[in-house]
Amino acid sequence: MKTILAAYSGVLRGTGSSILSALQDLSLALWPCRSKMEKQLQAMSVLQWIISFLVMGITCTVLLIYTFCTDCWLIAAIYIAWLILDWNTPKQGGRRSSWVRNWTVWTYYRDYFPIRLIKTHNLLPNRNYIFGYHPHGIFCFGAFCNFGTEATGFSKKFPGIRPSLATLAGNFRLPVLRDYLMSGGICPVNRNSIDYLLSCNGTGNAVVIVVGGAAESLHCAPGINAVTLKNRKGFVKLALQRGSDLVPVYSFGENDAYRQVIFEEGTWWRAMQKRLQKILGFAPCLFHGCGLFFGNSWGILPFCNPITTIVGEPITVPKIEEPTREMVDLYHAMYIKSLQSLFDKYKTRFGLNESDILYIQ
Numbered sequence: 001m002k003t004i005l006a007a008y009s010g011v012l013r014g015t016g017s018s019i020l021s022a023l024q025d026l027s028l029a030l031w032p033c034r035s036k037m038e039k040q041l042q043a044m045s046v047l048q049w050i051i052s053f054l055v056m057g058i059t060c061t062v063l064l065i066y067t068f069c070t071d072c073w074l075i076a077a078i079y080i081a082w083l084i085l086d087w088n089t090p091k092q093g094g095r096r097s098s099w100v101r102n103w104t105v106w107t108y109y110r111d112y113f114p115i116r117l118i119k120t121h122n123l124l125p126n127r128n129y130i131f132g133y134h135p136h137g138i139f140c141f142g143a144f145c146n147f148g149t150e151a152t153g154f155s156k157k158f159p160g161i162r163p164s165l166a167t168l169a170g171n172f173r174l175p176v177l178r179d180y181l182m183s184g185g186i187c188p189v190n191r192n193s194i195d196y197l198l199s200c201n202g203t204g205n206a207v208v209i210v211v212g213g214a215a216e217s218l219h220c221a222p223g224i225n226a227v228t229l230k231n232r233k234g235f236v237k238l239a240l241q242r243g244s245d246l247v248p249v250y251s252f253g254e255n256d257a258y259r260q261v262i263f264e265e266g267t268w269w270r271a272m273q274k275r276l277q278k279i280l281g282f283a284p285c286l287f288h289g290c291g292l293f294f295g296n297s298w299g300i301l302p303f304c305n306p307i308t309t310i311v312g313e314p315i316t317v318p319k320i321e322e323p324t325r326e327m328v329d330l331y332h333a334m335y336i337k338s339l340q341s342l343f344d345k346y347k348t349r350f351g352l353n354e355s356d357i358l359y360i361q
Contacts, residue, residue, distance in 0.1 A: 038108075038111075042108045043301055044292075045106070050300060050301075052180065053139065056176060057177035058174070060174065060175045064175055079175070083175060090178060090188050090193065091187075091188060091192045092193075092196050093187075095179070095182045096162075101183070101185065102149075106150070109145060109151060112302075113253070113305060113306055115141065115142055115151070115306075117153065117311070118310045119158065120313060120342075121311075123158050123161050123206070125159070125160025125204040127314075128197075128198045129246075130245070131163070132209060132229075132235060132246065132248055132249060132335065132339070133251070134210075134229070135212060135254050136210050136217045137220050137251075137255055138220060138257060142254050143165055143210060146163075147164075147165040147206075148185060148186050161204050162206065164186070164187045164207050165184070165187070166189035166210070167181065168188070171188075187207070195242070198244050211229055212228035212229065212232070213232075214277050217285055218273055218277075220254070221255060223256075224255055225357070227358065229339070233332050239331070240317055240319070240320045240327060240328065241321055242319065245314040245317050246317055246334075248315075250346075251308065253305050253307040256307075258289050260286065261286040288300075289303055290302075290304075312341075315334055315335060315338055339358070340360075344358075
């Protein structure tokens with residue numbers, strides 16, 4: 001109110017620079033703080049991604065079925081006909097959109113945490129790569145922002161490299177959601193899809209696999225540095241068969257996005273989680289974040305903790321169509337050693353202690 005009166009009196013006395021300056025002062029007094037508005041936009045951008053990932057596919061499926069019961073059934077029939085014709089597109093490189101990957105909403109998404117991408121080595125465009133992303137967290141916020149969008153400038157930092165983040169194949173069976181995911185360069189995490197990108201799509205491809213998967217999400221919580229990797233060797237065998245270099249990637253802060261209730265091994269709840277994981281393909285976790293309008297309330301929004309993704313040094317892998325178990329074990333051991341070295345080199349820069357270690361499960 002004092003700002004309004006001062007601006008008004010200044011114009012009356014002739015001491016104000018102009019009516020325009022008085023109106024500017026008035027607008028500052030009436031409108032909410034710019035930083036608060038930006039924070040709300042950042043929260044909304046993250047919320048729309050979470051809701052899209054959780055319910056868009058199911059909602060669109062229900063709407064499609066409902067449309068068949070209305071006078072607009074022809075629209076639904078045409079869409080399903082097109083869906084049948086387009087069914088294999090996700091397995092054949094997808095349909096990425098530079099326009100979608102560069103939406104302004106992703107910059108708000110990035111700044112909410114914030115999320116950073118750090119490059120440690122150059123990647124040659126005449127090679128293909130398999131990025132092993134760790135840890136999974138609850139929603140893989142860092143993986144999506146860095147590799148499913150251009151918010152952190154992946155294409156500028158790694159010119160000539162096209163990232164393809166691999167996620168559950170079941171998501172690509174749901175209408176509309178499949179197209180939304182493909183527009184970001186996201187692909188199904190199955191053999192056919194990854195094989196196509198690494199062998200039939202030229203060079204300069206980087207398939208990003210969250211190696212720990214759903215099993216790893218059951219162990220994520222703030223302060224826990226553990227990855228599920230000891231018995232995950234399929235991605236190493238695939239890299240050998242296609243001659244694609246292995247690149248370890250670690251995101252500091254990914255596990256700090258939510259507070260999760262972790263059930264002990266052997267309990268009924270943990271057994272139920274594992275059973276549902278096998279049936280659904282993902283692990284139902286009991287977690288909470290913060291509310292949309294009040295940071296100290298419980299909600300589905302993640303906490304505003306920084307996430308920093310480090311892309312490590314590539315491990316050169318020869319092409320061996322039928323690699324032996326010993327060969328797979330050798331490169332798997334090399335990958336684990338490289339990931340641990342990456343973690344140890346950068347841990348103290350991002351809030352961890354020198355005594356903290358990375359547990360390989």
